[in-house]
Amino acid sequence: MAEIQNVLLFLVLMIMAFGVILSVYIFRGRRAISKVIEIFHRHNALGIKDAKTLQELGLEKPNFAKRIMRGRDYKQYALQILMKRGLICLTEDGKLYMVEDKLDQDLG
Numbered sequence: 705m706a707e708i709q710n711v712l713l714f715l716v717l718m719i720m721a722f723g724v725i726l727s728v729y730i731f732r733g734r735r736a737i738s739k740v741i742e743i744f745h746r747h748n749a750l751g752i753k754d755a756k757t758l759q760e761l762g763l764e765k766p767n768f769a770k771r772i773m774r775g776r777d778y779k780q781y782a783l784q785i786l787m788k789r790g791l792i793c794l795t796e797d798g799k800l801y802m803v804e805d806k807l808d809q810d811l812g
Contacts, residue, residue: 733785736778740786743779744802755799763800 743763749756758764766777783800786792792802 732776732778733781736782737785740779740782740792741802744792744800749801750804752793752795752801755795755801757799761800 740763743761744750747756747761748754749761763779763783765780766774771777783792786802787794790803792800794800
């Protein structure tokens, strides 16, 4: 009987740990989306005429050394989400800009 209780306790603890880890990933992802939107506003990349490169925005993928030193950067993930939702668009020459009209509709 005690063995079954130990197994159940272990399973409950594992499920709780998984839930905590998942909530941390969700929180960090949402925070990264806000940061990416803020970066586009700060650089005034709010239309096709004001589009900027990843380097100008400071959103290029970090190199291996930076990834090890800083840990995971969720901004690349956030950028992909915003592009899939149509809030950030790519020009023919590889520059990015945010569509504020869609931002207001999507978040409103």
